[in-house]
Amino acid sequence: MIHNKSLQRKIIYFACMIPLFLVLIVISRPETGDDAGGILAQQRKKHGIAQTNIGELDPASEAMRLSMMGLDGIATVVMWMKVHEYQREEKYSNVEALCKRITQVNPHFLAVWEFQAWNLSYNVSREFDNYEHRYLWVKKGANYQMEGTRYNYDQPKLMAKISEFFGMKIGMSDEKAEFRLIFPEDDTFHKEIDAYFVGSAYSMDNDSGGVNNRPDNWLVARMWSLWANELADAEPKKLGNASPAIFHSTPTKRLMSFAEVIEKEGHIGELAKIAWTNANDDWVDFGNYELTSSWGIPFTIREYDTLVVQVGEKQKEFDEFTNNLRATMRDEKFNELTPAEQKAIETDEFQRTEEQESLAYEAERKLIIPLSSVVLELEKGSPEQLNASRLAREINALEFRTSIINTQRNVVHYDYWDKRSESEGQDNAIKGRQLVYDAHKAFNSANLVEARKLYEEAWPIWRGIYDDYPVLASDSESGILANSVKEYRELLNQLDEDITPDFPLLMLLQMHDDRYVPPKAVSPAEPEPTPADPKAADPKAAKPEAAKPEAAKPEAAKPEAAEPEAAEKPDDAKATEASSAAPKESDASE
Numbered sequence: 046m047i048h049n050k051s052l053q054r055k056i057i058y059f060a061c062m063i064p065l066f067l068v069l070i071v072i073s074r075p076e077t078g079d080d081a082g083g084i085l086a087q088q089r090k091k092h093g094i095a096q097t098n099i100g101e102l103d104p105a106s107e108a109m110r111l112s113m114m115g116l117d118g119i120a121t122v123v124m125w126m127k128v129h130e131y132q133r134e135e136k137y138s139n140v141e142a143l144c145k146r147i148t149q150v151n152p153h154f155l156a157v158w159e160f161q162a163w164n165l166s167y168n169v170s171r172e173f174d175n176y177e178h179r180y181l182w183v184k185k186g187a188n189y190q191m192e193g194t195r196y197n198y199d200q201p202k203l204m205a206k207i208s209e210f211f212g213m214k215i216g217m218s219d220e221k222a223e224f225r226l227i228f229p230e231d232d233t234f235h236k237e238i239d240a241y242f243v244g245s246a247y248s249m250d251n252d253s254g255g256v257n258n259r260p261d262n263w264l265v266a267r268m269w270s271l272w273a274n275e276l277a278d279a280e281p282k283k284l285g286n287a288s289p290a291i292f293h294s295t296p297t298k299r300l301m302s303f304a305e306v307i308e309k310e311g312h313i314g315e316l317a318k319i320a321w322t323n324a325n326d327d328w329v330d331f332g333n334y335e336l337t338s339s340w341g342i343p344f345t346i347r348e349y350d351t352l353v354v355q356v357g358e359k360q361k362e363f364d365e366f367t368n369n370l371r372a373t374m375r376d377e378k379f380n381e382l383t384p385a386e387q388k389a390i391e392t393d394e395f396q397r398t399e400e401q402e403s404l405a406y407e408a409e410r411k412l413i414i415p416l417s418s419v420v421l422e423l424e425k426g427s428p429e430q431l432n433a434s435r436l437a438r439e440i441n442a443l444e445f446r447t448s449i450i451n452t453q454r455n456v457v458h459y460d461y462w463d464k465r466s467e468s469e470g471q472d473n474a475i476k477g478r479q480l481v482y483d484a485h486k487a488f489n490s491a492n493l494v495e496a497r498k499l500y501e502e503a504w505p506i507w508r509g510i511y512d513d514y515p516v517l518a519s520d521s522e523s524g525i526l527a528n529s530v531k532e533y534r535e536l537l538n539q540l541d542e543d544i545t546p547d548f549p550l551l552m553l554l555q556m557h558d559d560r561y562v563p564p565k566a567v568s569p570a571e572p573e574p575t576p577a578d579p580k581a582a583d584p585k586a587a588k589p590e591a592a593k594p595e596a597a598k599p600e601a602a603k604p605e606a607a608e609p610e611a612a613e614k615p616d617d618a619k620a621t622e623a624s625s626a627a628p629k630e631s632d633a634s635e
Contacts, residue, residue, distance in 0.1 A: 121151050128161070137169050141185060148193065158193030159206050162186045166214055176223040183214055183224070184234055191241050201283055204273035205292065212266035212299055216306065225306075229259035238265060245272055255303065256312050263303035270296040281337065289336045290346070290453040297327040301466060305522075313479045318470055325466035332459065338449045345450075346459055352447045359443060363416065363436045366429070370422060371414045378412050386411075416440060464514045465522075477506040481529050493536055500533045508549035518552065526550070527557035 074083035124147050131139040144161040151157055166186025170179040190207050197203055215224045228234070239249040247268045255261025274293055277284050284292060304320035307313075332347035364371060379387065389397060389404035390412075397405060416437035423430040454460065468474055484499035507526060511518040530553050534544050544551070544564045554561050 118151075121147055121154075121157070124150070128164075132164075132169065135172065137172070137182075140169060141165065141189075144189060148189075148196075152193075152196035155193070155197060155200060155203055158190055158197075158203065162190035162193075162206075162210065165189060166210070176220045177227070179220060180224055180227050184231075186214075187211070188237060191238070194241055199276060199280070199283070201273040201276035201280075201292070202285070202287065204269050204276060205287075205295065208266045208269035208273060208295065208299065210266075211262050211269065212302060215262040216266070216302065225262065225310075228262050229255070229257075235260050242268065242272075246275075247272060256307055256310075256316065261303055261307075263299050263306060267296050267299035267303070270299055288453075288456060290457050293334060293336065294331055294457045297324055297331055298462075300324045300327065301462065304469065308478055308482075311482055313475060313482060318472075318475055321466055321470035325463070325470055328459075328463055328466050332463070336453065338453070340449065342446065342449060344446065344453075346454055346457075349447065349450045349454055352443055352450065356440060356443045356447060359436060359440045363419075363433065363440060366436065367419055367423070367433055371416075371419050374414050374419065374422070375412050378414070382408055382411065461516055461520065464516050465520075468510055468514045468517060473506050474510055477503050477510065480506070481526070485529060485532065488532055488536060493539060497533075497536055497540075500529070500536070504533075504549050511550075519556065523553055524557045527553040530554055531558060 072083040073085045124143055128140055128143050128147070131137075131143065144165065147161065148154075148157055163186065166183045170182035170186070173179050173182065187207070187210055190203075190210060193203055194200075194207070215221065215228055218224065235249050235253075242248055249260055249265070249268075252268050253260040253264045255264055274296060277289075277292060281289070300320060301324045304317050304324060307320070308317050329347070333345050335343050335345055337343050379390075382390075386404050386408040389401040390408050392401055392405075394402075394405070416433075420430055420433045420437055423433055480499050480503035484496045484503065487493075487496035487499060511523075517523060527550075530550050534554075537543055546564050548564065551564075
């Protein structure tokens with residue numbers, strides 16, 4: 046009896062499974078030809094989550110996943126641990142092979158591609174002393190990460206990571222000098238990269254040409270960034286929590302990095318000028334590109350200046366309409382401040398003590414008069430109050446939009462890069478960089494006379510650039526020029542001279558030299574001795590010099606010469622030239 050009941054249950058279960066299988070076959074029917082397929086196939090296509098929508102279909106990968114019957118997550122964890130074990134044992138070929146096996150199990154898990162590519166290029170490569178071996182493993186990591194695009198060709202974040210890889214690892218690592226020499230000549234690697242761009246708008250032949258028209262890593266990075274931007278434009282939601290402003294500014298930043306790097310490498314000419322000019326054009330286009338804030342508000346960065354003007358005009362209209370009531374209310378609040386707070390506000394911000402800075406900050410907060418407070422002071426329900434309320438709402442809306450755009454401008458440092466790219470593309474900037482570069486080479490070659498001449502020709506040019514673009518004088522790039530100024534000062538010290546207090550780039554030393562010593566002005570009361578002084582003091586030393594019979598003349602003229610020497614800088618400069626004549630001759634003899 047029991048046996049019969051067990052058999053009956055099995056028959057019932059089997060009978061129930063048959064219609065379930067039939068329903069599953071119907072709803073999961075794949076799309077073929079004109080047939081849209083079952084419900085599941087239609088939904089996958091609608092939401093773009095079918096594997097054919099995400100990337101290539103790899104039969105080996107699919108067979109491996111199906112054979113694990115849902116245990117692919119556990120298998121991934123086990124293999125991940127095994128990778129670290131092989132890495133500790135320095136079995137790096139096994140590490141590479143197992144990394145590929147992991148991505149076969151989870152080809153759409155982006156973190157796997159990103160982390161393991163980083164692991165191969167950063168962790169494994171550093172285990173080798175030879176930079177050529179390191180470069181080989183950097184390539185393996187790059188190829189591994191690029192392979193991920195075959196399975197995830199609609200993921201802008203993955204493309205952006207590859208762009209970062211080519212820019213940072215090859216262009217900014219400790220071995221960047223060697224890598225940047227190897228990469229342009231690695232034709233095999235170039236073909237491998239180009240294969241991933243088939244079907245896109247970019248190619249290595251047309252978009253990566255740098256110095257001598259050879260591929261440059263920064264321009265390759267820019268290609269990946271441009272492709273990433275196209276994908277982000279098609280599906281903005283795939284950016285996730287990434288900043289749209291930062292993401293879309295990256296291609297232009299890569300072009301700026303290219304221009305900056307080749308200038309430092311000595312290629313200061315038409316190629317750098319074109320790169321900076323194109324970068325400035327792209328930066329302006331980026332400023333006009335419509336972005337979306339986290340508030341869901343579309344905006345362009347370059348509309349900020351227009352909004353600032355509009356806010357100012359509306360506030361002026363509001364104050365005129367309310368008879369400057371806001372200013373009156375502010376004066377009343379100012380009178381309520383303590384004397385110390387009033388004094389702190391009235392003191393120039395650059396002359397305030399630390400205590401006054403704190404007092405001024407708190408006091409300024411107390412003096413803020415919201416527009417709504419002004420509206421409440423007007424007669425309730427009157428036409429004046431209604432109009433003032435309308436203006437206040439318009440001003441608040443403009444200020445809110447302005448603050449959103451200003452935040453994004455600050456995130457990408459829009460103003461700085463706008464001025465930087467504009468200035469760097471000008472002829473005087475190119476000439477100034479060339480002079481400094483040539484002067485540095487002359488200094489390293491011990492040609493002090495030539496180095497001094499080139500440096501002194503460059504400084505007025507750079508002073509003019511900083512006068513036209515003050516924001517550039519306080520950036521990190523000015524620290525590099527400050528190093529050249531330090532070198533120039535060292536050069537002068539070797540000639541027993543120093544920079545003068547009116548040196549045009551003195552502010553760079555003040556900002557970037559921790560051991561800065563101010564130059565000393567020549568005291569009028571103590572003029573520098575001329576080369577004739579020791580000869581005048583020692584008549585015996587003057588006699589043997591038949592070529593200079595008038596060597597004793599300065600002694601007679603000395604009391605009268607002291608006054609113009611102290612009063613006029615040209616005489617002082619002549620004395621300096623005379624005192625440096627001997628070192629210059631010795632340099633020539635060397």
